[in-house]
Amino acid sequence: MSRILDMGLQLLTRRLEEMFNIGINSFYKSIDGLLQYRDVENEVFESAKRLRDLHEEISEIATELIARYQPVAKDLRYIRSCLNISYDILRMGRYALEITRSSRMLGSLLECDLTPISEASEVIGQMLKNALQALQELNVDMAKKVKEMDERIDEIYRERIKAITLERNGSRECDVAIVLTLRNLERIADHATYICDAVEYIVTGALRHRE
Amino acid sequence: MAIESYNQLLRDYVELGKEEMADISGPEVVRVENLRVDYGGKTAIDGINISFKRNNITAIIGPSGCGKSTLLRSINRMNDLIPGAKVTGKVYFNGIDIYSRDVDPVFIRSRIGMVFQRPNPFPFSIFDNVAFGLRVNGFKLSKSELYEKVKDALVKAALWDEVKDRLDKHAYSLSGGQQQRLCIARALAVDPEVLLLDEPTVSLDPISTARIESLLRSIKDEYTIIIVTHNMLQAARVSDYTAVMMPDENMVGRIIEFGETRQIFTNPRDKRTEDYISGRIG
Amino acid sequence: MGHQVLTGAERRHARLRKFIDRVLPIILSVAVFIAVATVASLLLTVIITGGHRLSWNLILNYPSANPEEAGMRSAILGSIFTVGLSALICVPLSIATAIYLVEYSRGGRLSSLLRYNIANLAGVPSVVFGVVALGFLAYWLGMGRTVITGAFTLAILTLPLVTVTCVEALKAVPDDLRLGAYALGATTLQVVRRISLPRALPMMLTGGILGISRALGEAAPILVVSGILFIREDPTSLFSKFTVMPLQLYNWISRPQPAFIELSSAGIIILLLILLALNGVAIALRQYLMRRIGQTWR
Structure with missing residues (x-):
């Protein structure tokens, strides 16, 4: 028998998935804009706005569900996690916008060696897809895999910073652009892992504190 | 130091105050070990192990017929009054097994009070209702002392302001919620150590229910409260610890999970608890 | 559900139910009428036959062969003595039995066995009690065919009836109240x-009065125990010889003279008046007690 609460939870899930897809699109768009030097700022900005609206809507749904149905246990953990995840996706949208804005500020980067960025983006793209899947399936193994992938992002970021401080022959613009972008990408990856923490919390009830 | 015999328990109650008793017998007021109750040959509950901590509210929840009330009634020997009831196992009250031979159930019941599902005030005046326990337990009190005790109990039960001008009125002139608070006052008047409540708000409206819940929170520093409730959210609101009972495949009630209320309601360990409190079964 | 078209059978069934609904009250009121009419015609006959014979003589004089002088003084006193005494024996005994059955041996096997037998006892023909009392009390215990023997006979006769009422009265007390008192540390005695x-007292007293009424109307067992239809002296002690009103009436009815038939009718009126008075007392007592314990509050 389906409960009244279940209908509310389904609505919450649909909104969250919508947010997730917008967030992933916005991430790809910002990276494409950067790599191919296209102006995507308006589109990414619109996505960020839409994410903000959806985040508000999810908060309202969640508040109503708590007030009206007094969810407990897994239901309660799910709602709490939806709020967190929705915030994480909101932040992802903001970082995508940051990437777009900084690349526009610095002009064309077609001359630079952007391999670290494309490599990191590829990993992050995978992380985001897996995180979405982990959420949809409440799959803890999948969530753990995403968190392992995050280590690779940190590695790329650290290596790049070390490389820039040691090598002095590269172009200044390129270095700034790459470090800035990697910084934002690293934040996006962090949020992907937070989402996976939330999935784990829903399933097991284990809380992990964010750094 | 501990209480070693029933006679010492009796003596200590006469000679020592409740606080000193608490110091002697430690934080576990009631401990149930391997309890089993049969009614006319049919096992109602079995394998019950649980202990109740002093000055805490413990809720017992579970679907109908899981033996919650049976467990509750075992704690102050009310099962003795049910024909065909057989209790095996041990129930310790301040370290003394209340089912051992030399223990007088009447004394146990004066130390472990009970409030029932439906308000059951006696057909006397409000005052006489509250004074009943003091009178039957042979407290030697002057008129003014009796009045003070009755007043104290009514104040604790959050009923004093509503009835102070009509203590001589019949108890049945009160509303259902007031009657139930009167029953709580009646139980508190004899100053028990433990207060058992068997679904005390099941017949009351939400406002009366909320009053009783907050009154329970307000008196928990002085009493150890065990409340059986169908209403899971009431357990969530009011209790510090929660025990979840469930009938097994033979319809014998068992405790499937016991823990802090916070943990039970946010992160239950047992799948059946999860399903029950989320409204998926029961 | 919505509006459905009824099949023929369903429609017939519905019509039948409606019909029964209309006819049943008529049948029931006819039954009530028959019962009331029978009692009324009996009463009427008695009043018409014996009304003019009512006089203080009837109460104050001893029986006599002369119907103008004959009274039932000795029988009225005999009835008051034996029945009053039997009530004093029976009511406390019944209440005690009921308290034991309901409050002490709560639903035990012994209790249900006893209760079952007491209920059966209520169905034993009253003359049997008379024969047993004559053999056991009057001869074996040597109490003789006296007032005290008659009182015990009537007490034993009414005991089952009154006990059953007392048991019911106690069972009608909500268990909630009992458990509430036990939970406060009351002993069984205090709870009772x-x-x-x-x-339970109001209902118990009603039962008691019911028993007394029954005892007042009993002729057969007293006939066996006392054996006297005609006596011209007052019972003065527990060991006096005695007769009772139903026997006096029986005596008069069996005489050939029409005047005695009229006397017996007048005697019946007096018996009925006494019964009526007793019932009035019972009702008044019950009302008073109920108000005192506040049952009427609900």
Whole structure:
């Protein structure tokens, strides 16, 4: 028998998935804009706005569900996690916008060696897809895999910073652009892992504190 | 130091105050070990192990017929009054097994009070209702002392302001919620150590229910409260610890999970608890 | 559900039910009428036959062969003595039995066995009690065919009836109240004294009066025990010889003179008046007690 609460939870899930897809699109768009030097700022900005609206809507749904149905246990953990995840996706949208804005500020980067960025983006793209899947399936193994992938992002970021401080022959613009972008990408990856923490919390009830 | 015999328990109650008793017998007021109750040959509950901590509210929840009330009634020997009831196992009250031979159930019941599902005030005046326990337990009190005790109990039960001008009125002139608070006052008047409540708000409206819940929170520093409730959210609101009972495949009630209320309601360990409190079964 | 078209059978069934609904009250009121009419015609006959014979003589004089002088003084006194005494024996005994059955041996096997037998006892023909009392009390115990023997006979006769009522009265006390008192540390005696008994007393007394009424009307067992239809002296002690009103009436009815038939009708009126008075007392007592314990509050 389906409960009244279940209908509310389904609505919450649909909104969250919508947010997730917008967030992933916005991430790809910002990276494409950067790599191919296209102006995507308006589109990414619109996505960020839409994410903000959806985040508000999810908060309202969640508040109503708590007030009206007094969810407990897994239901309660799910709602709490939806709020967190929705915030994480909101932040992802903001970082995508940051990437777009900084690349526009610095002009064309077609001359630079952007391999670290494309490599990191590829990993992050995978992380985001897996995180979405982990959420949809409440799959803890999948969530753990995403968190392992995050280590690779940190590695790329650290290596790049070390490389820039040691090598002095590269172009200044390129270095700034790459470090800035990697910084934002690293934040996006962090949020992907937070989402996976939330999935784990829903399933097991284990809380992990964010750094 | 501990209480070693029933006679010492009796003596200590006469000679020592409740606080000193608490110091002697430690934080576990009631401990149930391997309890089993049969009614006319049919096992109602079995394998019950649980202990109740002093000055805490413990809720017992579970679907109908899981033996919650049976467990509750075992704690102050009310099962003795049910024909065909057989209790095996041990129930310790301040370290003394209340089912051992030399223990007088009447004394146990004066130390472990009970409030029932439906308000059951006696057909006397409000005052006489509250004074009943003091009178039957042979407290030697002057008129003014009796009045003070009755007043104290009514104040604790959050009923004093509503009835102070009509203590001589019949108890049945009160509303259902007031009657139930009167029953709580009646139980508190004899100053028990433990207060058992068997679904005390099941017949009351939400406002009366909320009053009783907050009154329970307000008196928990002085009493150890065990409340059986169908209403899971009431357990969530009011209790510090929660025990979840469930009938097994033979319809014998068992405790499937016991823990802090916070943990039970946010992160239950047992799948059946999860399903029950989320409204998926029961 | 919505509006459905009824099949023929369903429609017939619905019509039948409607019909029964209309006819049943008529049948029932006819039954009531028959019962009331029978009692009324009996009463009427008695009043018409014996009304003019009512006089103080009837109460104050001893029986006599002369119908103008004959009274039932000795029989009225005999009835008051034996029945009053039997009530004093029977009511406390019944209440005690009921308290044991309901409050002490709560639903035990012995209790249900006893209760079952007591209920059966109520169905034993009253003359059997007379024969047993004659053999056991009057001869074997040597109490003789006296007032005290008659009182015990009537007490034993009414005991089952009154006990059953007392048991019902106690069972009608809500268990909630009992458990509430036990939970406060009351002993069984305190529960009985403070809770059960005050609440059951009105109904118990009604039962007691019912028993007394029954005893007052009994002729057969007393005939066996006392054997006297005609006596011209007052019972003065527990060991006096005696007769009772139903026997006096029986005596008069069996005489050939029409005047005695009229006398017996007048005697019946007096018996009925006494019964009526007793019932009035019972009702008044019950009302008073109920108000005192506040049952009427609900």
